[in-house]
Amino acid sequence: MGGWAIAIHGGAGVDPNLPEERQEEAKRVLARCLQIGIDALRASVRAVDVVEIVVRELETDPVFNSGRGSALTRKGTVEMEASIMDGRGRRCGAVSGLTTVKNPVSLARLVMENSPHSYLAFDGAEDFAREQGVEVVDNSYFITEENVGMLKLAKEANSIMFDYRVPLPVVDTCSGSAGSIMATVDDALQMNGLPISIYAPETVGCVVVDSNGWCAAATSTGGLMNKMNGRIGDSPLIGSGTYACNLCAISCTGEGEAIIRSTLARDVAAVMEYKGLGFQEAVDFVINERLDEGKAGLIAVSRNGEVGYGFNTNGMFRGCATEDGFMEVGIWE
Numbered sequence: 001m002g003g004w005a006i007a008i009h010g011g012a013g014v015d016p017n018l019p020e021e022r023q024e025e026a027k028r029v030l031a032r033c034l035q036i037g038i039d040a041l042r043a044s045v046r047a048v049d050v051v052e053i054v055v056r057e058l059e060t061d062p063v064f065n066s067g068r069g070s071a072l073t074r075k076g077t078v079e080m081e082a083s084i085m086d087g088r089g090r091r092c093g094a095v096s097g098l099t100t101v102k103n104p105v106s107l108a109r110l111v112m113e114n115s116p117h118s119y120l121a122f123d124g125a126e127d128f129a130r131e132q133g134v135e136v137v138d139n140s141y142f143i144t145e146e147n148v149g150m151l152k153l154a155k156e157a158n159s160i161m162f163d164y165r166v167p168l169p170v171v172d173t174c175s176g177s178a179g180s181i182m183a184t185v186d187d188a189l190q191m192n193g194l195p196i197s198i199y200a201p202e203t204v205g206c207v208v209v210d211s212n213g214w215c216a217a218a219t220s221t222g223g224l225m226n227k228m229n230g231r232i233g234d235s236p237l238i239g240s241g242t243y244a245c246n247l248c249a250i251s252c253t254g255e256g257e258a259i260i261r262s263t264l265a266r267d268v269a270a271v272m273e274y275k276g277l278g279f280q281e282a283v284d285f286v287i288n289e290r291l292d293e294g295k296a297g298l299i300a301v302s303r304n305g306e307v308g309y310g311f312n313t314n315g316m317f318r319g320c321a322t323e324d325g326f327m328e329v330g331i332w333e
């Protein structure tokens with residue numbers, strides 16, 4: 001047994017020009033939430049409880065795209081989703097389309113423990129929240145001024161943003177006359193067309209192995225800015241955005257549609273199980289072989305107390321720590 005380990009993320013796909021103060025703010029929140037997880041693990045709290053505690057904290061902080069501060073739908077509303085998986089017994093719970101539940105991850109936990117199902121969505125999930133007596137608030141609680149500004153820009157650019165960058169208009173370089181803006185598709189995707197001050201970090205997740213070697217994972221999000229109402233991403237989908245078993249636990253972030261088609265979280269466990277890959281090898285394999293370029297990242301822990309991550313975006317807000325004293329909070333490669 002390798003001791004406990006924890007990793008958290010606050011989203012993948014970071015603007016390379018993100019101002020220093022925004023980077024520091026995100027890192028401060030990550031460090032604070034990581035410490036909450038470390039303290040819980042030192043106090044022998046079980047993995048599944050630790051991931052819930054940490055994700056609740058990240059949901060409550062408006063810096064990240066989950067709970068308060070969630071990305072907005074086309075209609076300017078918030079539809080949140082979350083999932084949790086306990087590797088011990090491979091139990092899981094998930095929720096989507098939440099509009100009033102203050103901490104979606106805790107409702108996902110209740111689906112896992114107090115319902116006969118694995119996944120509840122929209123009105124049924126809201127009804128279940130009332131039945132279970134979880135804290136509910138008005139939808140406006142989740143909406144920040146910054147996100148209202150961002151939705152406006154996303155609409156103007158006719159873009160659904162997973163990383164809050166708006167591609168600049170693409171001009172055909174062959175027919176573009178002298179003096180016109182010459183941008184190829186690649187250039188456009190590289191360029192940041194947004195005023196930097198309205199940039200914000202993203203989806204949150206936490207993976208933990210406790211000192212008994214049990215693994216758990218949780219992910220929570222508002223989804224993509226300017227998403228269609230009713231859109232469901234990878235975060236609540238067990239096997240795509242979240243997975244835990246007796247070998248490892250994984251939480252993903254990035255463009256949900258790409259993560260779903262790669263079954264990213266489950267594939268890390270699957271290549272360990274079926275291909276016999278080592279833990280970090282498995283993480284690298286799915287990032288390099290399964291995922292479309294520039295789309296996503298993940299955090300992971302193994303039952304042996306290893307912690308790992310990988311991403312093929314510009315960066316990923318993350319933090320990790322292990323029982324032997326290793327601790328890191330970072331954004332870039």
Ligand code: ASP
Nearest residue numbers: 202203223233253254256
């Ligand atoms: N994966 C999330 C989604 O597609 C977004 C993110 O990770 O930032 O809903």
